[in-house]
Structures are given as structure tokens and as C-alpha cells.
Amino acid sequence: MIMHLPLCPGVTFEAGRLHTLLGPPDCVAALLADKTTARFPAVCICSEGSALPECLDPVVHRCRLRRVRSARELLRELASAREAIVVVEHAPALYDEDGAVRRSLGHQLRARSAFAMVVLYAETPDPAFVAIAGGADRSFVLVCAGPSQAFGRRLPPGQRTLMGT
Numbered sequence: 001m002i003m004h005l006p007l008c009p010g011v012t013f014e015a016g017r018l019h020t021l022l023g024p025p026d027c028v029a030a031l032l033a034d035k036t037t038a039r040f041p042a043v044c045i046c047s048e049g050s051a052l053p054e055c056l057d058p059v060v061h062r063c064r065l066r067r068v069r070s071a072r073e074l075l076r077e078l079a080s081a082r083e084a085i086v087v088v089e090h091a092p093a094l095y096d097e098d099g100a101v102r103r104s105l106g107h108q109l110r111a112r113s114a115f116a117m118v119v120l121y122a123e124t125p126d127p128a129f130v131a132i133a134g135g136a137d138r139s140f141v142l143v144c145a146g147p148s149q150a151f152g153r154r155l156p157p158g159q160r161t162l163m164g165t
Contacts (some may be wrong), residue, residue, distance in 0.1 A: 011140050015084065018113040020133040021121045023142030025055035028087055028121050032056065032063050040084035045077045047091035052121075063087075071095040071105075078108045086112055090122035090129045106132045113137070 013019055013031065021027060032042055042063040046052045053065055064083065068074045071094045078088060088109065095101035109132070112118050120136065122129045133139055 011142070013117055013119065013138075015117045016113065016115075017117065017137040018109055018135065019117070019119045020129070020136045020139040021119050021142070022123070022125055022129075022140070024123065025052050027142050028052060028089075028119075029055045031119070032085070032087070037085060038062060041082075042085035042087065043077075043081050043083040044087045044089070045074060045081070046089035047074075047094060050089055050091070052089050068094070071101045075101075075104060075108060078105070078112060081112060081116070084116050085119075086116050087119045087121055090120060090126075090132070092126050092128045095128065102128055102131060106135050110135055 021031075028044070031037065032044070043066060044052065044056060044063050045066045045068060048067050048069045050067070053067075056063060056065065063085075066077045068077055068091075074088075074091070074094055078086070095105060109118055109120060120129075120132060125133075
């Protein structure tokens with residue numbers, strides 16, 4: 001199973017691999033809304049206070065949504081996930097202080113990726129995410145900035161890229 005992220009051509013996610021994804025929540029929604037993913041069961045595991053489920057509203061009927069309040073619940077949900085697609089939202093508040101929990105999460109993500117396409121998602125990186133992402137097979141960073149916002153420069157009228165500026 002190979003899936004392309006519709007928002008960014010060339011970004012592919014594969015079964016049997018551990019992926020990390022940095023970007024806006026729309027990236028996760030686009031991945032789960034893709035016509036390829038519709039054929040496979042999916043689970044999204046996120047923290048209790050996460051805004052991610054709001055972005056998933058259109059695709060939530062195809063995706064089992066699990067909210068967790070502790071590192072123990074996160075690890076239990078990940079261990080019990082049997083779906084072909086597993087998305088785990090990075091929640092540093094659950095395990096940031098405990099290096100053992102962070103290592104355990106990394107090991108469980110890797111173990112689960114043997115049977116599923118696993119994506120560890122975060123909007124922004126932090127040291128805990130970077131530590132866990134070190135064991136990923138593939139990492140993607142998607143930045144959604146309008147061309148006129150890049151480098152704080154405005155583009156001349158009619159110009160759409162930074163070429164020639």
C-alpha cells in the first residue's frame with residue numbers, strides 16, 4: 001500500500017514503515033481523506049485537548065478517533081491498534097519529562113509499523129519529537145506559507161514565485 005499526500009505531490013507514505021510528519025493539521029486530514037486510504041481502516045490517536053479532531057471531521061467516519069489523557073493510555077491504544085493506518089499525534093505533555101516513556105513510545109511505533117503504515121504527527125517539532133523521529137524510516141516537513149510571506153518579501157504584481165527577486 002503506497003499513498004501519496006494530495007497536498008504535496010511526491011510525498012509518499014508506505015505500509016510497513018514508520019513516518020514522521022510535521023505540518024498543519026490539514027496534512028493529516030488530506031492523508032486520511034485520500035481515495036487510497038478509504039479502502040483501509042485507520043485510527044487517529046491524539047491527546048484530550050487536541051485540535052486535530054476538528055480538522056478530521058469530514059473523514060472521521062472512516063477513521064476511528066481515540067483521545068488519550070496519559071502516556072499509559074497512549075501506549076495501550078497504540079498496542080491495541082489493529083488498523084492498517086495508524087496516526088499518532090505527538091503530545092509532549094504526556095511524556096516529555098519521562099525519557100523511559102518516550103523510548104517505549106518509539107519502540108511501540110516501530111513495532112506497530114511492521115504491520116501498518118504508522119505516522120507520528122506534530123505541528124511543530126520539539127526535543128521529544130526529534131528524539132522519537134530519529135528512529136523513523138521517512139520524515140516529512142510541510143510548510144504552508146504563501147509566496148508573498150516567504151522571507152518577509154512581497155512579490156511584484158503578477159509574479160507567483162521568488163525566481164528573479
